[in-house]
Amino acid sequence: MKLQVKLALYNTLTKVAIILFTGLLILLSIEKISYNHIEVRLEEKKEATLRSLSSREINSFLAAQKVYTDYNILKEEFITITPVKYEANTPSKVTFSTETRKVERNMETYRILSNRFNFNEHTYLLEIGETIESVEELKSIIKKFTLLVLFIALVLTLISDLVFTKFLLAPFYKIIDRKLIKVNDPMNFDYEKIQTTTQDFELLDDSISSLMKKISNLFILEKQFIANVSHELLTPISIISSRLENILLHEELSEGSENKMHASLKTLNRLKSIINSLLLISKVENNQFDKGDMVMIAGVIKEIHEELEDRIDEKHLTFTNHLKYIYSIQGNRPLMHTLLFNIINNSIKYNTTKGSITISDDLNDDIYAITIADTGIGMEQKQIDNAFNRFEKFDTDEKESYGLGLAIVKSITAFHNINIKINSVKNKGTAVKLIFDNQV
Amino acid sequence: MNVLIVEDEKGLALEVDEFLSHEGFTVEHARTKKSAEEKIFVNNYDFILLDLGLPDGDGFDLLKMLKGLEKRDDAVIILTARGAVDDRVMGLEQGADDYLAKPFSLSELLARMHAITRRKHRLESNDINIKGLRVNIQNRTVMYNDERINLTKKEFEIFNYLVLNKNRVISRTNLTEHVWGDVLEINSDSNFVDVHVKNLRKKLSQYIPIDWFETVRSIGYRINI
Numbered sequence: 001m002k003l004q005v006k007l008a009l010y011n012t013l014t015k016v017a018i019i020l021f022t023g024l025l026i027l028l029s030i031e032k033i034s035y036n037h038i039e040v041r042l043e044e045k046k047e048a049t050l051r052s053l054s055s056r057e058i059n060s061f062l063a064a065q066k067v068y069t070d071y072n073i074l075k076e077e078f079i080t081i082t083p084v085k086y087e088a089n090t091p092s093k094v095t096f097s098t099e100t101r102k103v104e105r106n107m108e109t110y111r112i113l114s115n116r117f118n119f120n121e122h123t124y125l126l127e128i129g130e131t132i133e134s135v136e137e138l139k140s141i142i143k144k145f146t147l148l149v150l151f152i153a154l155v156l157t158l159i160s161d162l163v164f165t166k167f168l169l170a171p172f173y174k175i176i177d178r179k180l181i182k183v184n185d186p187m188n189f190d191y192e193k194i195q196t197t198t199q200d201f202e203l204l205d206d207s208i209s210s211l212m213k214k215i216s217n218l219f220i221l222e223k224q225f226i227a228n229v230s231h232e233l234l235t236p237i238s239i240i241s242s243r244l245e246n247i248l249l250h251e252e253l254s255e256g257s258e259n260k261m262h263a264s265l266k267t268l269n270r271l272k273s274i275i276n277s278l279l280l281i282s283k284v285e286n287n288q289f290d291k292g293d294m295v296m297i298a299g300v301i302k303e304i305h306e307e308l309e310d311r312i313d314e315k316h317l318t319f320t321n322h323l324k325y326i327y328s329i330q331g332n333r334p335l336m337h338t339l340l341f342n343i344i345n346n347s348i349k350y351n352t353t354k355g356s357i358t359i360s361d362d363l364n365d366d367i368y369a370i371t372i373a374d375t376g377i378g379m380e381q382k383q384i385d386n387a388f389n390r391f392e393k394f395d396t397d398e399k400e401s402y403g404l405g406l407a408i409v410k411s412i413t414a415f416h417n418i419n420i421k422i423n424s425v426k427n428k429g430t431a432v433k434l435i436f437d438n439q440v
Numbered sequence: 441m442n443v444l445i446v447e448d449e450k451g452l453a454l455e456v457d458e459f460l461s462h463e464g465f466t467v468e469h470a471r472t473k474k475s476a477e478e479k480i481f482v483n484n485y486d487f488i489l490l491d492l493g494l495p496d497g498d499g500f501d502l503l504k505m506l507k508g509l510e511k512r513d514d515a516v517i518i519l520t521a522r523g524a525v526d527d528r529v530m531g532l533e534q535g536a537d538d539y540l541a542k543p544f545s546l547s548e549l550l551a552r553m554h555a556i557t558r559r560k561h562r563l564e565s566n567d568i569n570i571k572g573l574r575v576n577i578q579n580r581t582v583m584y585n586d587e588r589i590n591l592t593k594k595e596f597e598i599f600n601y602l603v604l605n606k607n608r609v610i611s612r613t614n615l616t617e618h619v620w621g622d623v624l625e626i627n628s629d630s631n632f633v634d635v636h637v638k639n640l641r642k643k644l645s646q647y648i649p650i651d652w653f654e655t656v657r658s659i660g661y662r663i664n665i
Contacts, residue, residue: 234521235449238543242455245546248609249462262611262659265545269613272543310594310635 004169008161015157016150023146027139034135035111039096042113042128046094049079049126053119062119075103075131077110082125084116092117101129109133171196172204179208186216219286226282233275241268277404281390284335284411291416293333297340297370298323300333301359304341311348318356325361327368329436331416339412340372342405343432347374350430373431379424387422441486441557442466446476446502447519448495452542456489459546473497480506485514487553490536492520492527500534507535515556519544545614547605554604568603570665572648575603584647594619595640598633602653602663611660637661 052058058081061068071078078101092115100109110129117124174194183189189212194205244261247253253261283289305312305319312319329336347357355375362369379387388410391403413420419435443465447453450471457467468483470476473494480488480502488506492499503516518531521542528539537560538552558577567574567583574583580596582589591599597619602610615633637655644650654662 230521234542235452238521239449239451239455241543242452242459242546246455246458246462249459258609259658262609265611266613268543269617310639311632314635 004162004165007165008158011161012154012158015153019146019150019153023142023150026146027142030138030142031135034132034138035096038111038130038132038135039113042096042111042130043094045077045079045128046113046115046126049081049128050117062122062124065122071103075106075108077128077130078103079129080125080127082127084123084125086118086121086123087116088118098132099129109136168198171198171201175201175205175208179205179212183212186212186219189216222282223286223288226279226286230275230279234272237268237272237275241265241272244268274404277408278390280338281404281408281411284408284415287415289332289335289415291331293331294328295331295333295336296326296328297336297361297368298326300337300340301344304337304344307341308344308348311345312357315348315351316354317348317351318354320356320358322358322360323370325363325368327361327363327436329368329416335412335415339409339416339418339434342409343372343434346405347372347376347430347432350374351376355429368436369433370436371431371433373429375429378426378428378430379422380426384422384424442468442483443487443489444476444479444483444485444514445469445489446473446494446499447489447491448472448493449491456546456549459550463550471495473499473502476502477505480509480514484512487556488514488516489549490516490518492518492531500530503531503534503536513560515553515560517549517552517556519549545617547601547608547610547614548618551601551604551618570603570606570663571652573644575600582644587647589643589647591640591643592636594636595643598636599640599644602661606663606665609656609660609662613660615660 053062058068062081062083065083067083068081069078070080094113094115097112097114098109099112100107101112108131111132112127112129115126117126171194178190178194189209191209191212193209194201196202196205244265248258248261301321301323305321344357344359351357351374357375358371358373360371360373387406390407409420412418413434417437419437421433421435422430423433424430441464443460445453445456445467447456447469448471453469453471457469460467465487468479468485470479473496476494488502490499490502499518499520503518506512506514506516515538516536517538517540518527518536519540519542520527528541531539537556540549540552555577567576569575572584573589575581576583577600580593580600582591582596582599598615601615601618612633619633619636641650641653644653652664654664656662
């Protein structure tokens with residue numbers, strides 16, 4: 001859940017709780033206060049009733065040991081005096097209760113005062129009631145009002161919180177977007193500060209910037225290191241190979257020595273190839289290549305086919321080009337050439353004599369994909385998993401394999417945001433699929 | 441022809457010196473930018489072999505300085521281990537005639553120097569005559585008695601390279617590198633070349649006997665004249 005939503009929900013919940021609490025409080029206190037008022041009035045009425053006990057009207061009832069009942073027209077209040085069993089020492093205790101009574105066919109809820117008292121050697125129960133309908137009504141109005149306020153407050157706070165937190169968090173998302181998501185190269189990092197008055201975000205912004213500074217310093221260091229290493233290694237190789245070539249110029253050399261010189265030159269060349277390949281991978285990974293060319297895939301394939309024609313013929317392979325689309329990507333042409341060259345070269349290298357290589361493409365939802373399939377020796381799943389690792393090589397008759405071809409392929413595909421998939425069946429063949437999604 | 445080697449690595453300079461002297465060049469050597477500057481001011485050279493990473497400065501500065509001088513026609517070949525594409529492009533843009541990434545083979549260097557010489561001096565006879573075959577570097581053709589021998593681009597490259605380095609054994613690796621370039625194709629298998637050479641031989645032998653086109657077992661090829 002987004003922080004914005006979480007904050008809004010939290011705010012809403014607390015507000016609901018506060019309103020509910022105050023509503024309940026008001027409700028309870030109103031009940032208490034009005035009951036209090038009623039009770040005070042009932043108390044006064046009791047006093048008045050007890051004073052008028054000797055009045056003729058009531059007295060006649062009492063003398064006859066009958067129940068005396070009196071109520072007003074709207075039955076808002078009533079008085080009953082009921083004779084009960086005589087007890088000499090009746091404590092004059094006043095109790096209050098809320099009960100529903102039936103007064104002349106009408107059920108009403110009353111607050112009732114009950115009091116036992118002795119009069120003329122008899123004990124009577126005095127009950128005075130006052131309807132609390134008005135209180136109940138007030139309570140229900142307050143309930144409704146509270147609910148309404150609750151609902152409005154809920155909606156208002158939810159909306160206002162969402163809007164406000166959105167406003168508040170805008171710099172945060174800006175930082176995430178500009179400083180983290182859109183950064184794929186620490187060298188081109190945007191150090192400009194995001195405008196915000198929130199200190200926490202400023203801190204975040206500064207921290208990311210300083211982290212990036214450290215990373216890009218490391219990047220620069222690595223680039224320098226690679227450039228230096230390449231220089232330091234390639235120069236001695238250069239000297240040795242020149243020296244060997246010069247020695248070969250001397251005609252008095254025996255055939256055996258000459259062969260050894262040439263073998264050494266070959267080994268040196270191998271060393272040079274490995275260094276150059278590692279350098280290439282590092283340069284690609286350090287984004288030291290320009291991506292400004294429009295590269296037409298079909299054109300590159302055609303070129304590579306021409307270059308490799310002799311090898312294809314030599315192995316009696318059938319090369320089928322099924323490309324249907326003229327598709328161009330923005331990238332680095334020499335790198336794209338190397339990428340496709342390495343893949344096609346592998347499909348020749350690991351093919352069987354009289355096998356075939358098929359190149360096909362398709363366009364789905366504007367996503368272009370090209371597949372290079374061969375009928376070669378194939379790979380097991382474990383081999384596929386390791387195929388892109390450096391210095392990983394498979395049993396091959398070819399001597400000059402350094403296990404760097406697919407590592408180069410991987411770095412170039414990553415550089416161009418190309419998705420690469422390998423499908424392979426042992427002894428059946430391999431299909432390498434390049435999917436050109438995420439093209440920037 | 442005189443050559444100035446601007447290279448701080450003494451070992452390499454000596455080897456190049458030995459090789460080029462053997463080929464009949466007069467060689468001078470400068471190890472720093474400063475001494476190179478002095479030499480370039482005083483003398484005209486046919487070739488300047490320029491290393492970019494000098495102890496007291498960038499080789500590019502020398503190139504700029506040279507291009508600023510009037511009436512100078514010194515051919516510049518940049519020799520560097522930096523190998524960055526930028527360097528290559530920048531070097532050629534600033535007027536270098538060629539660019540070789542270290543480590544390079546001396547025969548490749550010689551072939552490049554020959555190519556530049558022919559380009560620069562527009563030799564009356566651009567043709568090299570090999571046993572009645574005329575190799576024209578400019579037009580990239582091989583003729584026999586006014587009849588053009590139909591060679592592919594790669595076959596011509598191989599033949600041309602062997603001719604320029606005649607009487608020397610050229611290894612398969614060396615040939616591969618020359619024909620395929622040294623930069624990106626690490627899977628350059630040596631038997632690539634064999635196929636081309638086989639075809640090349642077949643084509644040439646239709647015109648003249650080619651016993652001079654030798655295979656040096658397990659190493660490479662030599663044109664022995």
